[in-house]
Amino acid sequence: AAWLTFWKETDPVPATPENEALNAYFGRVAIAAQQFRDEGVPGWRTERGEVYIRIGEPDDVFDTNGLTQTRVIRWTYNSLRLVLYFRDDSGFNRYRLTPESRSEFERVATRLGR
Secondary structure, X not given: OHHHHHHHHHOOOOOOOOOHHHHHHXXXXXXXXXXXXXXXXXXXXXXXXXXXXXXXXXXXXXXXXXXXXXXXXXXXXXXXXXEEEEEEOOOOOOOEEOHHHXXXXXXXXXXXXX
């Protein structure tokens, strides 16, 4: 009963048999699981996976690999006026949001209600 209620409340187009919002969500989970895994951690549980699942694919990705000593990846979301930085302090591709980016991400995710 709880699942059926959730299904109906989150369905953006109730006239169709599918829940397009949930299909998109689970699609993002699958992509995150493949693209953002860390050693021993599934991609959907990483910080890049979390961001990807909650607000989607960025409009632009810039990787500083080779340009700076600490590797940083910048994700830009133009329509949200949001720029996020993930930093790999370990050298083993374990990217974490910078504290400033974590704060901005939470602010935007709360505003979006996701």
